[in-house]
Amino acid sequence: MNLAKLRTFVAVLSYLVIVSLATYNLRGELFGKTASSTPAGSASAASTQAAPEPATPSSGGASELKSPPEASSQSSSQGEKPAKGNPAQAGNPGSSQTETPKDTRAPRSSIPVAGNGSVKVGERLPDFLLTGLNGNTLNEIALRGHKTLFIIVSPVCPHCQKELKLLHQIENDYPSIEPVFASVFPVDTTKPLADMTGEGDHIYTGAMDLSRDLGVTGVPFLMLIDEKGIVRTIKTGELDENTFRDILGKFSHGEPVAQFSAPALPNAVLESGSLPGDQA
């Protein structure tokens, strides 16, 4: 083999090695395998979640969010949450992972970060990683640059089912708002909710740790998040069409949106920091 052939052989081999390595590391995303098949350290690997127990539906428009006993022993329990203001550590849903996928990406900012069992208007969500039903992932940074209607739901909660069906009918009237429905259940248990509501493209799973981070005790738990990723409104419980149209219309036009929790909701999560124009 002469030198020219050897050079060509080494060049082609080097190229194939790099592309093969990339294909191997991306195989989960490329060919739709489960996140657990991706190598440790990749972003999607952190989506591995402990399966939570079902939330118990309750009357009054909101369902109580139960904490599964096995999950409470994880390092992500509220008492062991990292301090606020550290988006790199707060609220990492992949609590079994040793590497935080976004630990170096979150920019330094003076905006307070929610966590430690609470979320308030004016705060940013802690770092999280949710997995969509089609294998795509969503993190806190992906919320920036557009307005987001973020609702934490449970697929077995009738109020959530009803609310998602309603939103499926009206969400196209507010194209500037991106809906995100974060299920506290894993993919298998959440799929029926997508079939039922037609919201498969907007439903993500693995939100149990995030809901604990935020101190969510009832679902549906709604947050309106602005382009900078800052929570502008928090509401708990099922809302009717008029209320949705009112808040989404105002939010899409940049107007202050009322901050309230529907009355007669036994599990309402009431937050302080009302915005001007409250209509509770």
Place this chain on the structure above:
Amino acid sequence: MPSKVLSILDRAILPVRILFGALFLYTSVWHAIHAGKLLQSIKDYQIISGALVPWSGLLFIALEAGIAITLIFGYFVRQAAIAAAALLALFTGAMVSAIARGLGIACGCGLGDTQVSWFDVVRDVLLIAIALLIAWRADQEGALAAETAEQLSSAAK
């Protein structure tokens, strides 16, 4: 431009080309190893979404690796340099777009996970200039490299 300057430039292009190729080789290997981070970066830019993300990630890595190998080994130098400039222009446009939209995201370049800034844009513009310089002098530099190789070969004999 005086021929003496061009002659010096042509002699300087060879190490520049190899270093430029090595830079692409490093980023392609880094992206191949940290493919999950690359995909997250692509998503963070909010330009490509859904099922296109992993395929575009693989395409970027394949292009980077292809450019790197061809530049280092001296195959299709002009085409590879133009492809490198085009790819860098694409990345530069994405970074400008991210800065304009106020996205506080990481560059995702494989050269440090710093928040994307105008520094990255300037760096990429400089790299585009180098790529275009390599493309411009590809023929002359190739001829010079062949001549040097021939001289070395005959000296060895």
